[in-house]
Amino acid sequence: xxxxxxxxxxxxxxxxxxxxxxxxxxxxxxxxxxxxxxxxxxxxxxxxxxxxxxxxxxxxxxxxxxxxxxxxxxxxxxxxxxxxxxxxxxxxxxxxxxxxxxxxxxxxxxxxxxxxxxxxxxxxxxxxxxxxxxxxxxxxxxxxxxxxxxxxxxxxxxxxxxxxxxxxxxxxxxxxxxxxxxxxxxxxxxxxxxxxxxxxxxxxxxxxxxxxxxxxxxxxxxxxxxxxxxxxxxxxxxxxxxxxxxxxxxxxxxxxxxxxxxxxxxxxxxxxxxxxxxxxxxxxxxxxxxxxxxxxxxxxxxxxxxxxxxxxxxxxxxxxxxxxxxxxxxxxxxxxxxxxxxxxxxxxxxxxxxxxxxxxxxxxxxxxxxxxxxxxxxxxxxxxxxxxxxxxxxxxxxxxxxxxxxxxxxxxxxxxxxxxxxxxxxxxxxxxxxxxxxxxxxxxxxxxxxxxxxxxxxxxxxxxxxxxxxxxxxxxxxxxxxxxxxxxxxxxxxxxxxxxxxxxxxxxxxxxxxxxxxxxxxxxxxxxxxxxxxxxxxxxxxxxxxxxxxxxxxxxxxxxxxxxxxxxxxxxxxxxxxxxxxxxxxxxxxxxxxxxxxxxxxxxxxxxxxxxxxxxxxxxxxxxxxxxxxxxxxxxxxxxxxxxxxxxxxxxxxxxxxxxxxxxxxxxxxxxxxxxxxxxxxxxxxxxxxxxxxxxxxxxxxxxxxxxxxxxxxxxxxxxxxxxxxxxxxxxxxxxxxxxxxxxxxxxxxxxxxxxxxxxxxxxxxxxxxxxxxxxxxxxxxxxxxxxxxxxxxxxxxxxxxxxxxxxxxxxxxxxxxxxxxxxxxxxxxxxxxxxxxxxxxxxxxxxxxxxxxxxxxxxxxxxxxxxxxxxxxxxxxxxxxxxxxxxx
RNA sequence: GGGCGGGUAGCUCAGUUGGGAGAGCGACGGCCUUACAAGCCGUAGGUCACAGGUUCAAGCCCUGUUCCGCCUACCA
Numbered sequence: 001x002x003x004x005x006x007x008x009x010x011x012x013x014x015x016x017x018x019x020x021x022x023x024x025x026x027x028x029x030x031x032x033x034x035x036x037x038x039x040x041x042x043x044x045x046x047x048x049x050x051x052x053x054x055x056x057x058x059x060x061x062x063x064x065x066x067x068x069x070x071x072x073x074x075x076x077x078x079x080x081x082x083x084x085x086x087x088x089x090x091x092x093x094x095x096x097x098x099x100x101x102x103x104x105x106x107x108x109x110x111x112x113x114x115x116x117x118x119x120x121x122x123x124x125x126x127x128x129x130x131x132x133x134x135x136x137x138x139x140x141x142x143x144x145x146x147x148x149x150x151x152x153x154x155x156x157x158x159x160x161x162x163x164x165x166x167x168x169x170x171x172x173x174x175x176x177x178x179x180x181x182x183x184x185x186x187x188x189x190x191x192x193x194x195x196x197x198x199x200x201x202x203x204x205x206x207x208x209x210x211x212x213x214x215x216x217x218x219x220x221x222x223x224x225x226x227x228x229x230x231x232x233x234x235x236x237x238x239x240x241x242x243x244x245x246x247x248x249x250x251x252x253x254x255x256x257x258x259x260x261x262x263x264x265x266x267x268x269x270x271x272x273x274x275x276x277x278x279x280x281x282x283x284x285x286x287x288x289x290x291x292x293x294x295x296x297x298x299x300x301x302x303x304x305x306x307x308x309x310x311x312x313x314x315x316x317x318x319x320x321x322x323x324x325x326x327x328x329x330x331x332x333x334x335x336x337x338x339x340x341x342x343x344x345x346x347x348x349x350x351x352x353x354x355x356x357x358x359x360x361x362x363x364x365x366x367x368x369x370x371x372x373x374x375x376x377x378x379x380x381x382x383x384x385x386x387x388x389x390x391x392x393x394x395x396x397x398x399x400x401x402x403x404x405x406x407x408x409x410x411x412x413x414x415x416x417x418x419x420x421x422x423x424x425x426x427x428x429x430x431x432x433x434x435x436x437x438x439x440x441x442x443x444x445x446x447x448x449x450x451x452x453x454x455x456x457x458x459x460x461x462x463x464x465x466x467x468x469x470x471x472x473x474x475x476x477x478x479x480x481x482x483x484x485x486x487x488x489x490x491x492x493x494x495x496x497x498x499x500x501x502x503x504x505x506x507x508x509x510x511x512x513x514x515x516x517x518x519x520x521x522x523x524x525x526x527x528x529x530x531x532x533x534x535x536x537x538x539x540x541x542x543x544x545x546x547x548x549x550x551x552x553x554x555x556x557x558x559x560x561x562x563x564x565x566x567x568x569x570x571x572x573x574x575x576x577x578x579x580x581x582x583x584x585x586x587x588x589x590x591x592x593x594x595x596x597x598x599x600x601x602x603x604x605x606x607x608x609x610x611x612x613x614x615x616x617x618x619x620x621x622x623x624x625x626x627x628x629x630x631x632x633x634x635x636x637x638x639x640x641x642x643x644x645x646x647x648x649x650x651x652x653x654x655x656x657x658x659x660x661x662x663x664x665x666x667x668x669x670x671x672x673x674x675x676x677x678x679x680x681x682x683x684x685x686x687x688x689x690x691x692x693x694x695x696x697x698x699x700x701x702x703x704x705x706x707x708x709x710x711x712x713x714x715x716x717x718x719x720x721x722x723x724x725x726x727x728x729x730x731x732x733x734x735x736x737x738x739x740x741x742x743x744x745x746x747x748x749x750x751x752x753x754x755x756x757x758x759x760x761x762x763x764x765x766x767x768x769x770x771x772x773x774x775x776x777x778x779x780x781x782x783x784x785x786x787x788x789x790x791x792x793x794x795x796x797x798x799x800x801x802x803x804x805x806x807x808x809x810x811x812x813x814x815x816x817x818x819x820x821x822x823x824x825x826x827x828x829x830x831x832x833x834x835x836x837x838x839x840x841x842x843x844x845x846x847x848x849x850x851x852x853x854x855x856x857x858x859x860x861x862x863x864x865x866x867x868x869x870x871x872x873x874x875x876x877x878x879x880x881x882x883x884x885x886x887x888x889x
Numbered sequence: 890g891g892g893c894g895g896g897u898a899g900c901u902c903a904g905u906u907g908g909g910a911g912a913g914c915g916a917c918g919g920c921c922u923u924a925c926a927a928g929c930c931g932u933a934g935g936u937c938a939c940a941g942g943u944u945c946a947a948g949c950c951c952u953g954u955u956c957c958g959c960c961u962a963c964c965a
Contacts, residue, residue: 009927266964282963283963283965284965488960560895561894566901569914574927575925578928582924582927587924638913654923750918784922855908
């Protein structure tokens with residue numbers, strides 16, 4: 001039999017490797033550039049080329065793969081566009097580190113050689129993360145893999161830069177930006193991580209020119225005072241109305257600086273006098289602009305004090321702070337020092353403290369772009385799921401500020417701007433200008449800065465498809481169907497793609513944005529290398545297999561909640577994979593051919609029931625994936641496969657399959673049902689567990705080719721005989737209720753399974769008796785009985801334990817072995833439980849308001865509940881009395 | 890400062906128009922029943938953070954309190 005090919009326990013390692021290679025080589029991941037089929041497209045959030053697969057990727061990739069595989073089974077033309085981004089700062093850092101190990105710096109080898117070295121590095125290591133994605137089973141169309149530094153994508157970057165410049169949406173100017181002295185580059189506001197630090201608020205007296213009195217200012221960064229060019233007070237501050245001076249002396253520097261009045265000053269903070277350092281604080285810069293103040297840069301780009309800092313020149317900025325404080329103390333100008341919590345910005349790449357610095361940089365004018373991006377979400381052209389994230393998106397978009405896009409590094413898209421060395425004329429163009437359009441000089445010098453990596457990522461949905469050319473690929477797949485991403489890059493990436501997509505394509509880049517959770521460690525902390533709490537997805541895959549890992553991620557991917565991950569959790573789903581594997585082994589033992597059609601002529605109750613449940617589950621899994629409720633889909637399948645198919649259907653079918661109580665026709669029907677249910681289970685599970693389902697698929701007789709090329713089941717398939725069957729469901733509920741009732745007694749009375757029981761079922765209801773009688777074989781089998789008697793209520797069997805189910809009394813005969821004490825306790829416990837339930841129901845029914853105001857169907861439901869509870873309780877009470885009597889006999 | 894999410898069984902979490910509190914794991918008891926001991930059968934366990942309110946009815950809606958987490962922000 002074919003099941004000989006299946007081992008007793010599933011072994012993922014060999015299976016995964018084998019099938020992934022096969023899928024790739026058979027071209028099953030390939031999308032068609034154009035097709036009459038419905039298009040479905042996703043662009044991957046490109047991982048950093050320096051990246052190593054982490055849990056965030058694993059979740060992100062798994063969810064996308066689930067959708068792509070699902071849509072493919074549904075018959076769509078699926079494009080999952082893969083690739084990586086060049087991660088300017090991160091990659092430059094990595095390669096610089098490598099050079100440093102050889103005793104070299106990038107400045108020693110020069111820009112050209114350095115960029116070559118990065119490409120070299122990329123050639124060797126750039127494929128690492130891609131191979132790791134493949135281990136997750138990702139069905140990306142690898143032949144289309146893109147890299148943000150590819151020539152095609154670079155051309156898109158230049159096109160966008162030039163167009164935005166010409167439209168006045170890119171400009172260059174001198175502003176306060178965030179400067180990382182370690183990475184030696186400007187950063188965008190988003191790239192600064194704020195962290196609360198315990199600092200100090202230093203009070204410093206700036207004397208009046210006559211040497212007396214003065215104004216006391218409060219600051220957290222005393223070293224910046226060296227660059228102060230004014231002290232500001234609020235125009236209406238009573239305290240300073242009659243100071244009689246309009247200047248103060250800047251201590252340590254001896255410079256005379258003006259006292260200015262500006263309503264920006266908060267009178268309730270500190271002393272109400274604000275030192276103004278236009279070159280090192282964004283607010284001060286604005287005040288400086290308003291009042292025409294000088295900007296004096298005292299902290300250099302290297303983090304050392306500049307010559308403008310006088311005797312502090314050349315000092316490190318933190319040393320300088322200490323020294324300034326010391327000097328002020330000596331001069332008696334330092335007042336109190338209060339402890340003060342304040343936020344300090346850190347570089348998101350290297351964690352160095354950011355220095356707000358005056359610098360000439362390139363900016364994108366964001367507001368006009370943001371307006372359209374806001375409108376697109378407001379009018380539903382793009383839907384953000386879950387909807388709560390839309391609010392976050394709006395908040396950021398409405399308060400958007402210009403985006404600093406220039407970086408002083410070497411690895412990235414060099415800004416396509418040239419300045420004439422002769423006449424300073426500036427040219428922004430796609431290609432290097434041969435000569436200056438103004439003075440014809442051939443000495444044109446290109447801007448050395450490169451663009452923010454996110455600038456190129458923002459174009460990803462269309463640059464990867466060949467833009468600015470008008471390609472068939474764009475025509476077929478833009479806008480993409482959905483973007484799947486974590487909320488941590490909602491602003492960095494999603495918002496910017498929206499702005500660029502709408503601006504350059506005239507349409508949104510994606511119809512849906514599905515924002516998923518973050519994966520945390522088992523204590524809910526963010527995983528980080530420094531904390532040492534990182535779980536490596538590849539290790540998890542090695543230990544438990546990709547399918548189990550993917551299922552775990554899907555099962556925990558509830559909308560709006562983070563996932564706490566631990567290997568222990570994956571273990572449970574490995575068991576599930578194995579369960580499916582063994583259910584398949586069992587099924588395949590009995591299947592030697594395909595059974596497309598089910599002849600409902602000789603069908604059993606179990607057959608009808610499992611087909612009905614299959615019909616419902618198929619629909620509900622489909623709905624869940626369509627609405628991004630992956631945990632619901634995974635949960636429902638788990639319940640169905642394990643606790644319905646395995647626990648009930650397979651067990652109930654065994655006598656039939658082993659030929660014990662059926663006709664050849666009956667066996668054929670059950671085999672057909674088994675075949676169809678297993679087949680559909682494989683298809684329903686395939687998006688979640690691609691490998692094990694493919695492996696089993698190939699053992700299933702009567703199917704051909706890869707499961708990836710099959711069709712997702714219809715939920716109501718009349719052709720195959722699969723349909724919802726409410727009668728089967730209610731009859732099955734009765735039968736399984738009786739079986740459970742008997743098992744319950746067996747369990748509590750500690751009766752071993754080997755002991756076969758004799759049971760009577762009594763009921764007043766004809767229908768109920770008929771059903772029980774009709775399916776007595778199933779009850780006898782599942783509850784392990786020797787005999788089952790069905791009768792109208794009559795004399796109660798003596799020496800028996802009792803259970804009440806759905807209007808039927810079940811008597812388990814315990815002739816000679818009954819433990820009266822135990823049975824009495826059991827009944828009393830049961831009665832007490834019922835009494836409690838009955839209490840709440842009775843209270844409701846005795847409330848006239850409830851009867852009057854609640855909808856009739858609700859009232860009827862509660863009445864019915866009361867009737868059944870009451871009857872059950874009475875029956876049990878009678879039985880309890882009888883047990884007591886028997887005991888005293 | 891502003892915003893968002895969360896507090897449900899020992900642990901991790903579901904709970905979708907308000908109408909009988911659930912799952913997985915763990916615990917406990919019983920089983921090598923011919924697919925699976927990575928298994929099977931059964932049992933126990935919850936003042937749904939706290940306090941009010943709306944309602945015939947609240948885990949769910951409203952208000953307040955509290956604790957935890959995250960995002961965001963130019964009060965030095």
